[in-house]
Amino acid sequence: MTDRKPKNIFVAGPIAPAFIGESIGHHASKTNIGGHSIFLGQVRADMINDQPVKAIEYSTYEAMALEKMHEIREAIFSKYALTCMHVYHSLGRVGAGEISLFVFTSSAHRKAAMDACAETVERIKSELPVWGKELFDNESYQWKENK
Amino acid sequence: MKVNIILFGQLTDITGADTVTLENILDTDNLVSTLHKSYPAFIHSKYVIAVDKKVISENTPLLNNCTVALLPPFSGG
Numbered sequence: 543m544t545d546r547k548p549k550n551i552f553v554a555g556p557i558a559p560a561f562i563g564e565s566i567g568h569h570a571s572k573t574n575i576g577g578h579s580i581f582l583g584q585v586r587a588d589m590i591n592d593q594p595v596k597a598i599e600y601s602t603y604e605a606m607a608l609e610k611m612h613e614i615r616e617a618i619f620s621k622y623a624l625t626c627m628h629v630y631h632s633l634g635r636v637g638a639g640e641i642s643l644f645v646f647t648s649s650a651h652r653k654a655a656m657d658a659c660a661e662t663v664e665r666i667k668s669e670l671p672v673w674g675k676e677l678f679d680n681e682s683y684q685w686k687e688n689k
Numbered sequence: 690m691k692v693n694i695i696l697f698g699q700l701t702d703i704t705g706a707d708t709v710t711l712e713n714i715l716d717t718d719n720l721v722s723t724l725h726k727s728y729p730a731f732i733h734s735k736y737v738i739a740v741d742k743k744v745i746s747e748n749t750p751l752l753n754n755c756t757v758a759l760l761p762p763f764s765g766g
Contacts, residue, residue, distance in 0.1 A: 583766045600765065603697055603758055606742040631765060643766045663766070671739075671758075672765025673698035685699040686764040 548612040551629045552602065556640035557582075565628060565646060575625050577652035579659035583643030585636050593678040597637045598686060603671040614665045622658040624649050629662065631672060690714055692751055694724075698761040703730045718748040720757065736761045 562582070569575055587594045615627060625648045632642040645662050649655040667688050674686035692714040701707050711727070714720050717738055724731050737744050739758040740751065751757065 601697065602765070603695070603739075603742075603760065606739060606758070609742055667766045668763065670765050671697065671760050671763055673761065674764045675698075685761070687762065688764045688766065 548608045550608065551611055551631050552604065552607075552633045553630050554632075554634050556632055556636045556642065557630055557644045559641070561630075562641070562644055562646075565644075569626075569648060572625060572648070574650055575648045576650045577655045578646065578648045579652070579655040581643070581645040581659050581663045582641050583663075584641055585638050587638035588676070590676065590678070590684060593680065593682070595638055595676045596679055597635050597677045598642065598674040599635045599677060599683075600631070600633045600642065601673050601675070602631075602633060607670050607672060610669055610671070611666075614662060614669065618647075618658050618662055618665075621661075622647075622649065622654040623651075624654055624658050627658065627662065629666070631666070631670070635677070690751065690753060692720060692755075692757055694720070695756065695758045697758070698764070700731075700734060700736060700759050700761050703728050703734065714751060716748050716750045717745060717757070720751065734761065 585598050611629060618627065628646040630644040636642045645659055647655045647659040647662065675683050676686050677683050692711050694709045694711065696704055696707050696709065711720060711723050714723060736759045739760055740749050741755055
């Protein structure tokens, strides 16, 4: 077992671009890192019944989501030679064009970071109990489906 | 036994609430059939059942104070 403990990944509202920049900056002292891989999920203004999606409101089963994310993190660390991994997911309202998911992996050589990032994103999408409610201008909504 | 169920996503549209309490429930099969009688819209809803945060795939006995959650398809990210 490792000493990694379940971390909170949820942030209220959109993930600020400045926060992403600062997160990159925090790794300057970790000089064993040779490559970072970053995935950013952005809310898309899909047209549904001639109405654009204005925002997505995210909700979660937090206790289960944090346990599941811990399990995913442990599995990814045992599969890839990562130096570190950071995951942030929005809860509440995120407007079209704003960032709702930030996955950031780092390793000595690029391949581990890139593969780990891609696999983590896929596992988050399919395994984390999070739901998106797509909101329209006229107060109507529909529940998002992941493709 | 009394069971408290927590609901998420589109399932909360059916009940109008994010928790539902059902009486005289012994196991998850029993829970599903009772739910279908109270809220027929659940018959056509897609969801998995988690007992104490673990998704179950077969009939599971419910103990006092356990937490049952009904989870519609995930759509995070």
